[in-house]
Amino acid sequence: MKRTIVPLGPFHPLLEEAEHFQLYVEGETVVDIDMRIGYMHRGIEKMSQYKTFDQVPFTVERICGICSTSHPIAYVNAVEDLAGIEIPERAKYIRNIVAELERLHSHMLWVGLAGHFIGYDTVFMWAWKYREPILDIFELISGNRNHYAMMKPGGVRRDIKEEDFPAIISMLDTLAKGNELFTGAVVDDPVIHARTKGVGILSKEDAISYGTVGPTVRGSDISDDIRTDDPYAGYDLVDWDVITYEGGDVFAKAAVRLLENFESIKIIRQSLEKMPPGPIETEVREIPPGEGVGHAEAPRGEVFHYVRSDGSACPVRHKIRAPSFVNIPSFKATCIGETIADVALITASVDPCYCCTERMAVVDRQTEDVLMSGEELVRMSREKTKEIKEGLGQETPIDKLARKLQRGEL
């Protein structure tokens, strides 16, 4: 069968071979979807067997750059479960703060990408502009904008100094205001409603049978959140709510993420106030033989680590399962029956590890010709928005926000 590959666009990092997601279409409707992964496979689990227990957090950090601290937290949870280690209270609050800051930066990143896919490029610029101060805070606390290396079995590696609190609080104040403005605009925007309501619905039954996690499942009105299901760090020491939204469509998933930003800000504020003075780590001499399971609520969902030890310095087996591994198969339930123009948004709503979204191709069921690439799908999505806007003929709340941004009023 001859395949025609269309060159891919400027925005996303991708290769010319676009076989990651294949959408089989008949006319404009998607009838099947096939997914190929393995492009990022680097054999990290095997590496863990040759690293000592305290070297592993540095390697697992680099599984994904966006959920950079969720993997180390899940790993140290597994080791602490294995060895029965209790961490000091100050360390619990510090873990809260770092994890929630990461959730904020990841959700802002997602908001920017979703904005680009829909066709609101000012939203992309604005969301990433608000994201920069979060990265500055990370640099203040840990020395790096990403890959902060804060976690170790038994506690955290660095303290958050009292003199840094005002900078963090002032950043949160600005972010809270920005998030509120933006959430208000999204809820009222008729174009966003038209593009996202009723699109890519993941029903409750499908969400459960595919075992989906994170905002993907919370958008289908299922209240699964590891931070309450199996509390770790200091989540049971602060007051906050699990956000769910009903509908299961793209709008619900977006709403969950935007509303979660407020909860994250709440958690960080309380953790800064309640943090007691004291040690930030428990000394860990050796890890006894046994096995441990640890998980964490990353911005995308549950990150799962399983560690087995035989008493030596290195783990015997380290199993890692990222949230996208269970969320991506659910495309079979959400994309089939939808039109091509909506697929880019539906895949983005699950927030797969960024690189995965772009490796898409649309294949005609009968002829097996590759009709269009991932960038084409994004372009189709943006054109659909343009048509809807022209049909409306009036300025939307997001347009008003965009004008204010361009004038520098926000």
Added chain:
Amino acid sequence: MSVKMWGLKKSPWVYHVALSPCNNCDIEILDLLTPRFDVERFGIKLVGSPRHADALLVTGSVNRHVLPRFVELYKQTAKPCVVFAIGSCGLSSTMFRDNYNIVGPIDKVVRQIDPNAIIAYVPGCPPKPEAMISGVVKALSVL
């Protein structure tokens, strides 16, 4: 010569290639487009096809899955071009170098196709956007 002057004289078009990165370098590259760094004022533009590119921004290490695609891509890129190995993974594969799925760092693969390739290295994990801009500007003055 200040960077602004240089930018006015030359507008490098770059094509972004992600091999098997953890995406941190890719996010920092996208950060370059945002208002704070705004590389477009230097004339650096991200293009949609390697055929139009003066430079390849390559992140991650080469693994078995992407190897044939990367070779194909390099051959299609218009010459002369500069290959930027962005991040530690591209420089040396760092901790992944002995893994069963990793072929090697970028320069090992590129030199096998083209021994005279121009390769520039931007170290860091991830390199800060300022470091990337500085690296691109320095290297492109060679072209």
Added chain:
Amino acid sequence: MSGSVALTAVKESMPAKILEIVERSPARAYVYIAPEEIVAASRFMFEECGVRLATVSGVDTRSGIELVYHWMSAKDHQFIMIKTKVKKPFPEIDSVGSFLPAAVWIEREIHDILGVVFRGHPDFRKLILSDDWPEGIHPYKRGVRFGEFKA
């Protein structure tokens, strides 16, 4: 020991013979069964107890390949692990992915890295290794040393 609804149901009505139960803590319980009964046990966990399959870990040990099915019970705040062991050199077990979509990719991955065959799996292609990966080499088996086999 724990007030776990799911674990109580497992102890009382699991349709598979329980070889051993270890309750390491209120949040972690390990249940050992024979490999032939995995589909009945998994169906029970998913349909009767209403718990979520987080993933399946495979560990290559001297006496066989140990498969640990991690079931998360959100309402009980507990992980219930169903453990079983399949014999080498031809490790085979019935596929849970035959009725549970969540298990489909998980079993493909274990096949790629450990060589376990899941009978009745709906879609048994390579998942994480490239298509031209040499047959028979499973990177996570004990004999494959780090740095020895290179792509």
